[in-house]
Amino acid sequence: MGNFLRPEVRAFLERWREVLLAGVVFLLGVWWALTGVGINVWLGYIFCLIGIGWGVAAVQPARFAQDGDGPGVVQIRERRLAYFGPLDGGIMDVADLSRLEIDPTSHPDPSWVLTSIEGQVLAIPINAKGAEGLFDVFASLPDIKTNTVLDVLSRTPDARVTVWSRVKPLLH
The missing domain is CATH 1.10.287 (Helix Hairpins)
Structure with a gap:
């Protein structure tokens, strides 16, 4: 059946x-x-x-959501992202996220590029297994426009695009 x-x-x-x-x-x-x-x-x-x-x-x-046939696996547990890929990977707390970008030029598939406050960079293919769970993580970021994320994802730009960045407080 x-x-x-x-x-x-x-x-x-x-x-x-x-x-x-x-x-x-x-x-x-x-x-x-x-x-x-x-x-x-x-x-x-x-x-x-x-x-x-x-x-x-x-x-x-x-x-x-994408097809889920990309390299690696994404796990989300208690506001902590983990990506386990064939060549790289890493773990990042959602609270430490300072910038979210999409990189259509990454190989073999376009990737979400997450940068932490400390400068750690985590690249996750958009079609990795479990990457559909990233939508809820991204939607929880302060002042993010989910329609902007979906528009950038659907039109696949030519160069890296910053979708969201944390507003840095001004120090006088």
């Missing part, structure tokens, strides 16, 4: 599954709102709102 769908279709369904489930909840809500009686009508409206909210929240992580 697992071989019934082509791998591309299976990957698409896996990537967009939450958005599709939100659509099902929304459609169930519409059906109840239009055909229900009594409290089912109100439950239908509530399901519509839940489906819309869930769908809006699920679109950004789905746009961020």
Whole structure:
């Protein structure tokens, strides 16, 4: 049964599954709102709102996710990033992150380049296994614009682009 769908279709369904489930909840809500009686009508409206909210929240992580066939593995545990690659890797606390960049020229795949306050640099391929979890980490950074991150990721620039940097306090 697992071989019934082509791998591309299976990957698409896996990537967009939450958005599709939100659509099902929304459609169930519409059906109840239009055909229900009594409290089912109100439950239908509530399901519509839940489906819309869930769908809006699920679109950004789905746009961020890649195929996961890149080199290395990303682990995120208690606000600490770890990347284990075939040639390099490292561990970095999210609180120490000072700059986030995307480098489309890195080999073999474009990479997220994370720089800490101390100057440690960690390059993580955008399609490494577990890299989809980076969306939640990036979204938690202060003053980051997630739409900017998604736009840069979707258009693949020619040179390294700084997506976010920590505002440094001015000392007088």
